[in-house]
Amino acid sequence: MLAPVLRSWGNRVVREAESLSETGYSVTAMMRCDHSITRNGVSYVCAPLARGRLQRFIKLPLVLWFAIRFRADVYHLHNPDMLPLAFCLRLLGKKVIYDTHEDYSRRLLMREWIPYFLRKPLSILISFSERFISNVVSAVLVTQDHQVAKFSKRTRLLRNAPYIPFRVKKEVESLRIGINSEADVYRLVYAGGISKERGLFIMTEALYALNAQGVPARLWLIGPELSPCLDEAKKLPGWEFVDYIGLQPHEVVFSYMSKADVGLVVLEDVGDHASARPSKLFEYMAWGLPFVASDFGCWKSFVGGKGGLWIQPGSATLLSDALRFLYYNTEERAVLSNEGKKFFSDFNWERESEVLLEVYRSILS
The missing domain is CATH 3.40.50.2000 (Glycogen Phosphorylase B;)
Structure with a gap:
C-alpha cells in the first residue's frame, strides 16, 4: 500500500490493509507516521518527511524507489498523488491497483489553496489522468457509483462502509x-x-x-x-x-x-x-x-x-x-x-x- 499523504490510522487505507492481513496477505503500508510499527498484522513504514505539497511532489522518486526495492506482488496506490507512480510501476510490469477515495474532478474545484483560475484546468487534468490510468493499471477502486462509468471496465465500486471490529x-x-x-x-x-x-x-x-x-x-x-x-x-x-x-x-x-x-x-x-x-x-x-x-x-x-x-x-x-x-x-x-x-x-x-x-x-x- 502506498499512501504517503494519509495518516496510519482510521481511514480507508487502514481498513483495506487490515482486511487483507486478516485474510492471510502480508501487507506493508507506507503512510504518514512518527515511526515504523506493526499493528493488527500490518507493517506501517514512514513516508518521506515532507513539509508542504511541493516537497511531497519532489519526494515522489523516494516513494517509487522504496516500492521498486520492496518487490511486492501487488502495489495498491491511493489518490491522485500516486498517479505518476502507478504509471511507472506498470511500465516496469508490476501489478497495480489505483484507489481513488473521492471524485477529485469535483473536489479540486473547492480547494482554496489552489488559485481560482487553476482549479478548473487542474480538475480536467486529474480527471483525464485518472481515466487514462484506469486503462493501464490492473484494477481501479472507487467510492461513488457514478465514477464506475467514468473509468475502464477494470473499475470496481468499493464503498466506505463503517469498520468497527x-x-x-x-x-x-x-x-x-x-x-x-x-x-x-x-x-x-x-x-x-x-x-x-x-x-x-x-x-x-x-x-x-x-x-x-x-x-x-x-x-x-x-x-x-x-x-x-x-x-x-x-x-x-x-x-x-x-x-x-x-x-x-x-x-x-x-x-x-x-x-x-x-x-x-x-x-x-x-x-x-x-x-x-x-x-x-x-x-x-x-x-x-x-x-x-x-x-x-x-x-x-x-x-x-x-x-x-x-x-x-x-x-x-x-x-x-x-x-x-x-x-x-x-x-x-x-x-x-x-x-x-x-x-x-x-x-x-x-x-x-x-x-x-x-x-x-x-x-x-
Whole structure:
C-alpha cells in the first residue's frame, strides 16, 4: 500500500490493509507516521518527511524507489498523488491497483489553496489522468457509483462502509470513561474535516440559537482544519459552546460519538458533497447516534431516509429547529438510534470488503 499523504490510522487505507492481513496477505503500508510499527498484522513504514505539497511532489522518486526495492506482488496506490507512480510501476510490469477515495474532478474545484483560475484546468487534468490510468493499471477502486462509468471496465465500486471490529469496541469502552459528559448538557458531535463548506459556521450559529432558546447544547468539534476557518469561527458568539478536540485517532473519535446525543453532517451543496457518501454518517448510525444531515437525495435514498433528520443545507435556522425537536423528543431519538443500528447490520465493512478480496484474488490468479 502506498499512501504517503494519509495518516496510519482510521481511514480507508487502514481498513483495506487490515482486511487483507486478516485474510492471510502480508501487507506493508507506507503512510504518514512518527515511526515504523506493526499493528493488527500490518507493517506501517514512514513516508518521506515532507513539509508542504511541493516537497511531497519532489519526494515522489523516494516513494517509487522504496516500492521498486520492496518487490511486492501487488502495489495498491491511493489518490491522485500516486498517479505518476502507478504509471511507472506498470511500465516496469508490476501489478497495480489505483484507489481513488473521492471524485477529485469535483473536489479540486473547492480547494482554496489552489488559485481560482487553476482549479478548473487542474480538475480536467486529474480527471483525464485518472481515466487514462484506469486503462493501464490492473484494477481501479472507487467510492461513488457514478465514477464506475467514468473509468475502464477494470473499475470496481468499493464503498466506505463503517469498520468497527471487536477490538475497537473494547478500546472505545475504555476511552469513553475518561470523557466528561455533563448530564444536563445536550451534547452534539461533528467528526471530520473542518471548513466553511462542511458546515462550521452553520453549526456554530445554530449552537448560539439553541442556547438563546434555553437548550443547553454544546458541540464536540473533532477533525483537522481543511482550510483557514477556525479563527473566523472563534469570533462568532456561538463559539463559546464549542469544544474543539482537533485531529484524533479513530478510536478516540468513536468514543466521543458513543457519548453524544446527536451527530451532525450538514455539508453545503458544493463540489461532490451531494453525490459522495460521507463515512461519518454511517459511523453515527453504527453507534446508534441519531443525526441531522443535509437533505441530499443520494444520502437519503441510500439509508432509506432513516436514522436521522434531513434539512436543506446552508440554514442555521433549520438546523437549530431540527436539533431543538430532537432535544425535546427523546422517544424519537430512540427510534432513530435503532434505525441506525439496523442499517449498520446490513451495511458494514465486513460485507463490503468482499469486493476488495475478490479484486486481489482476480489479479493474483
